[in-house]
Amino acid sequence: MNELLSQINSLALPPKLVLFAVLAAVTHLSVVFIRRVANHALASVHGRRYQKLRSIGTLATSALVFMLYFLAIGLMLREFGVSLTAYLASASVIGLAIGFGSQGVVQDVVTGLTIIFSDLVDVGDLVEISGQTGIVRAITMRFVRLENSLGATVSIPNRTINNVINYPRGYVRCIVDITLRGDETNRQATEALAIRLMQSVHQQFPAILLTTPSSEGRIKLAAGKEFLRIKFRIWPNRGQPIETTYLQELISVLALNDPDYKPWMVAISYEVEAAKTRIPSGRA
Secondary structure: OHHHHHHHHHOOHHHHHHHHHHHHHHHHHHHHHHHHHHHHHHOOOOOHHHHHHHHHHHHHHHHHHHHHHHHHHHHHHHHOOOOHHHHHHHHHHHHHHHHHHOHHHHHHHHHHHHHHHHOOOOOOOEEEEOOEEEEEEEEOOOEEEEEOOOOOEEEEEHHHOOOEEEOOOOOEEEEEEEEOOOOHHHHHHHHHHHHHHHHHHHHHOHHHEOOOOEEEEEEEOOOOOEEEEEEEEEOOOOOHHHHHHHHHHHHHHHHHHOOOOOHHHEEEEEEEOOOOOOOOOOOO
16 A cells, blocks of 8 residues: 555656546446445335435435545645645635535435434325425435425425424325215115216316225115215315315205205215325326
8 A cells, every 4th residue: 555655656746636536536436336236226125214225325425425525635635735734624614614504404404314214204105294285205315305286296395394294094085975865766866966976076176186086875874864975085175176166066956856955964074094005106
């Protein structure tokens, strides 16, 4: 090693600079190669563990690249007579000034690490963060990226995250219970009209629905009351079209079939349904 350093020191300035540049380029290419190999190796590992390893690996790789370039620049400056001690001292002062000027970036990184290690959210979760609702598509050092109900990507800086609502068990389910009255013929007509309008909601308001609505069939209570239950899996806070347009149209259509049909005979409620599968990438 000492002989190699002696040979390098014996070189003229231009060859030294070329040698340092080549070493820096080789180091950078090596880091890029290692990063790609690591990402390929982790591609088969899913879930929270993969997200943590990828995020930590990205941070460690970035720190390694910065350190190598920092040392390479210092060695080059030494050939121009710049003291390494003075270089390190000035870098410390500049780093301190940059740190004060980029507090937001530091906060993003710290908060991002907290989110990763605390398992607060995971890729594929349906969440509400800082007033934005969507499916988590990526968790990085600086941003949490969501895909909202319109298919748009929303990037939320980590430092602005002050509250998180997670729906780990599934999605919001809007349940519409439609009272069935009269004889069997009248009840069948009511059921057919409700299901037809249910299908029209899916066609008219696709952005509020996560999946196709379905009919749960007739449910009869011990007291003798019978009703038809319709289920809509919807995005959080997106049930207004069902409470207004669908409900009003349903009441008006059922009133044509049964003049005594009243609005209170249709009940709307919400609950969380257990998730069966993870939401795939892309539009839900």
